[in-house]
Amino acid sequence: DGGITQSPKYLFRKEGQNVTLSCEQNLNHDAMYWYRQDPGQGLRLIYYSQIVNDFQKGDIAEGYSVSREKKESFPLTVTSAQKNPTAFYLCASGRNTYEQYFGPGTRLTVT
């Protein structure tokens, strides 16, 4: 897990509420990523950011939003528009492309 922290480990929300997942790294990495993991589907990229104040959509960005105001932080907001938000969310960072170190993950349950 290194210097990547995700909080909280478990998160519960009611349907219709927005929720923000935290990701912080103290590794001085330029690039940061958000993935969603569902059973039997591997990891799917939601958003990534290579530099501060810039980010790109991944394959499944709909219903999610991000910000990158600081190099160390890349929070992910799961909005009420996300149809199936219950999942395991993983944040990753890297010094450059092709390199990814993952955080411990946040398990979000929406009921």
Place this chain on the structure above:
Amino acid sequence: QQQVKQSPQSLIVQKGGISIINCAYENTAFDYFPWYQQFPGKGPALLIAIRPDVSEKKEGRFTISFNKSAKQFSLHIMDSQPGDSATYFCAATNTGNQFYFGTGTSLTVIP
């Protein structure tokens, strides 16, 4: 459409045996193929990676075999140990940011 197909879904191996996990891809532009190991409730950790200009890479008990013409690559775990029991993911990328992951293989090593 699954960019990277992984098999088997689950694998049971005796201690000391060889574990083999296979992946296949379609996009010939992929130029980096990593393998990740994930323990329950944790984020994936990079195990070993290969570029398409070599056919094999070995690190300790872990070996990647790469067949460019067949568009396949595999992970071999020699002398498998109970501590190797985890889920293994293959991945591929040609951008260094957009990674495509396989669906994972759950490995159980029986003492």
